[in-house]
Amino acid sequence: MGTPRAGGTRSLTAVAAAPYVLALIAFAVVVAVVSGDLPDELGTHFGLGGDVDGTTSLTAYAVGALVPLAGLGTLFAVAARRGREARSTRFTVVLGWGVAGFIGYIFTAVAIVNRGLSDGTAASFPLWQMGTAAGVGLLSALLGRLLIARVPVPEGDGMSPRDTPPYMELRAGERAVWTRTAVNEVVLTAGVALAAVGAARLGLYGWSPFVLTLPVGALLTCFGRVRVRVDARGLRVRFGVLPWPEARVPLDAGEALVREISPLGDFGGWGYRVRPARSGVVVRGGEALAVKRRSGREFSVTVDDARTGAALFNALARREKVS
Incomplete structure (x- = not known):
């Protein structure tokens, strides 16, 4: 590029x-x-x-x-x-x-x-x-x-991987699970504050337009904290304490990589983002676990220790393919 x-x-x-x-x-x-x-x-x-x-x-x-x-x-x-x-x-x-x-x-x-x-x-x-x-x-x-369409759009470096796809060795029959939590403190704090204001308004004054801050705050609280898990079922991402919605990527979908992500540059913002040829859960900038699907599309989630998660995903996928 x-x-x-x-x-x-x-x-x-x-x-x-x-x-x-x-x-x-x-x-x-x-x-x-x-x-x-x-x-x-x-x-x-x-x-x-x-x-x-x-x-x-x-x-x-x-x-x-x-x-x-x-x-x-x-x-x-x-x-x-x-x-x-x-x-x-x-x-x-x-x-x-x-x-x-x-x-x-x-x-x-x-x-x-x-x-x-x-x-x-x-x-x-x-x-x-x-x-x-x-x-x-x-x-x-x-x-x-x-x-x-009339303006030349410069190409940057793209979401280039840090290195080659990581792997780890698993012994026959060995079970392994990797899980991490990613938090955006600003979104989480704003969500808790809005939910508290909405609850207070509801308790003191009953129904009013300000009560809408309660569900909005609860939604922000959920999206300000995500749980990422890699196991024998693939990659799963859940929001806050909610069991649903859940983003899933099965082991046979493709290969896991480690990316460096800029929220604005790569996805135009934070949250659950959809772009041409890519989608992702962007809680913050920096390290991300990404799965490049065989269709060419890519799913990413920003989380610490992404290399370990990607390595386990690839190891489990390879073992499933062999078996």
């Missing part, structure tokens, strides 16, 4: 960030135009029927829109810049364009539906608005695909 050219990397970064810059400009222009006709408190949170169930000041709403747009733009630009495989990088850019179109439309449309109202609680945001946002997101993604 070649080393990325500086010019190509700059062009790629610009294309990845462009939809968020455009969304920021569009939002700022619309808010500047309609600000004189907006109520003191804007209707900014809507139920399924489109009626307002939450209001926010214009300043708070503007900050609440500009920060995520700028943050997501930075995230997608960095992910594209660090991309180490051309097809996956193009996918990241197209996804970023789609997300920018979707959320950019929603942020801007919410300001528009409050125009001319003396009371933000009278605003309405029916479901067809969400359908329109989805359509804008799709058109934006298509535009991103057209643009990225």
Whole structure:
């Protein structure tokens, strides 16, 4: 693989960030135009029927829109810049364009539906608005695909293995199991905090939209900690204390390797990730156990002591094949 050219990397970064810059400009222009006709408190949170169930000041709403747009733009630009495989990088850019179109439309449309109202609680945001946002997101993604096709995407080094596939020797009839736990402290802490806030709100005030932080926090807690196991049934990955969902790779699927993974560069982020020709459970960056399937696809999970796990997987697979 070649080393990325500086010019190509700059062009790629610009294309990845462009939809968020455009969304920021569009939002700022619309808010500047309609600000004189907006109520003191804007209707900014809507139920399924489109009626307002939450209001926010214009300043708070503007900050609440500009920060995520700028943050997501930075995230997608960095992910594209660090991309180490051309097809996956193009996918990241197209996804970023789609997300920018979707959320950019929603942020801007919410300001528009409050125009001319003396009371933000009278605003309405029916479901067809969400359908329109989805359509804008799709058109934006298509535009991103057209643009990225015209930009040379540099190839990086890819997810190169540390060395040749590792093996270990097992005696006839010997049973062996390898298991490790991988933790993302930031995600785990955020999950516990959100779950605690949701539980407290439920206990003190009963049902409210804030109670939704309880299941969201519980989900983050599960995905912030994964258990990895290699045994006679192959590679298994479980999330938190849950028995399901479980990712499985049988011994006859392919060969195990040790990879060095960059979450943004290789997968565009953290969590359970799917990319062209690869998927994986990415809790953090660094060492990962990967199984390269015979179909050409690859499954990876970031975990310490991946070499031992890969060596055992290969040894068990070889013994099963011989028997």
